[in-house]
Amino acid sequence: MADEIKVDKTLDIKGQVCPYTFVRSKLAIEKMNLGETLEIITDHKAASENVPKSMENEGQKVLKIDQTGENEWHLFVRKDKEKVKK
Amino acid sequence: MKKQHNPKSRAMEFTEDQILRYSRHILLPEVGGEGQEKILNAKVVLVGAGGLGSPVGYYLAAAGVGTIGVIDNDRVEISNLQRQIAHNTSRIGVLKADSAKETYETLNHDVNVVTHKERLSSKNIMGIIKDYDIVVDGSDNFPTRYLVNDACVMLKKTLISAAVFRFEGQLMSIFPGEGPCYRCLFEIPPPPGMVPSCQEAGILGAVTGVIGTLQATEVIKAILGIGQPLKGKLLLWNALEMSFRTVKVPRNKECPVCGEHPTITELIDYEQFCSMSH
Numbered sequence: 119m120a121d122e123i124k125v126d127k128t129l130d131i132k133g134q135v136c137p138y139t140f141v142r143s144k145l146a147i148e149k150m151n152l153g154e155t156l157e158i159i160t161d162h163k164a165a166s167e168n169v170p171k172s173m174e175n176e177g178q179k180v181l182k183i184d185q186t187g188e189n190e191w192h193l194f195v196r197k198d199k200e201k202v203k204k
Numbered sequence: 205m206k207k208q209h210n211p212k213s214r215a216m217e218f219t220e221d222q223i224l225r226y227s228r229h230i231l232l233p234e235v236g237g238e239g240q241e242k243i244l245n246a247k248v249v250l251v252g253a254g255g256l257g258s259p260v261g262y263y264l265a266a267a268g269v270g271t272i273g274v275i276d277n278d279r280v281e282i283s284n285l286q287r288q289i290a291h292n293t294s295r296i297g298v299l300k301a302d303s304a305k306e307t308y309e310t311l312n313h314d315v316n317v318v319t320h321k322e323r324l325s326s327k328n329i330m331g332i333i334k335d336y337d338i339v340v341d342g343s344d345n346f347p348t349r350y351l352v353n354d355a356c357v358m359l360k361k362t363l364i365s366a367a368v369f370r371f372e373g374q375l376m377s378i379f380p381g382e383g384p385c386y387r388c389l390f391e392i393p394p395p396p397g398m399v400p401s402c403q404e405a406g407i408l409g410a411v412t413g414v415i416g417t418l419q420a421t422e423v424i425k426a427i428l429g430i431g432q433p434l435k436g437k438l439l440l441w442n443a444l445e446m447s448f449r450t451v452k453v454p455r456n457k458e459c460p461v462c463g464e465h466p467t468i469t470e471l472i473d474y475e476q477f478c479s480m481s482h
Binding site for chain 1: 238
């Protein structure tokens, strides 16, 4: 699925709903290094839209959103920013 | 040079319950998992588990402040319950420190409440507060207020100081060495008899809740290092007018405790003239 994208960590959050989809994604990306890519697998349609939006709001780069099944999405997010300080 | 993030810097992993419990904090860009971890590792001590200390401790416990000290040697009385929400009717006669511990630890098992069931004096204050990062003053009398201020200046402890009176409250955050202290604002305590004692003054219960909650907010901001603290600023709130005012407080170079040439180098036990808090 990843094509040319090199994934550094995969987070499977199938079964999780909002806002925990983003909470868990955020906790995962916080622990990664700048420039690394997180792959998030979700089966919650709202999360396939909201998690990328929230990630961008926090300064991360959404590289790709792949729908791989009727209810499965793979989100690829690159860590571009550390935690907001102020 | 950009600081390289160390992925191993988080010593702890959140439990499933913690992810759910603190999710609304973690969602905040200014907090996140890293901020929540700071909160869990923080050590905050409350001077008094009364009208102000009760809501401060409540919100700090809910937030997951890992260690909360409670300094109080009074027992719960029925007249406290109009405002001191850490306690309840079944706890009348119980030491407030024990009652507060029960309330806060029941709310959140992540919190360890350390009770200090003694009256603060120049003899014991240093030993008690030295182990905490932040001191919260919610005391109801001037001798304690000045003692706490002086001790925090001497130990360079962040002090979040608040007071309430009838329908009004005030709040100031003191960062010794960076901003003014309480004595920069009011150099010495008023003489006994100059101010109505707490027994005569009266206080609207909800006023302690508002000011205590603002105080808790300042504590959390200080733990996280976010926003603008009330450093060099005194916040005044009037409930009847429903108005907030912020007054600039400069550092006093001549301040007897935090000035350039301090004259107060030892702690002072002022005469207690409002030691009863019925």
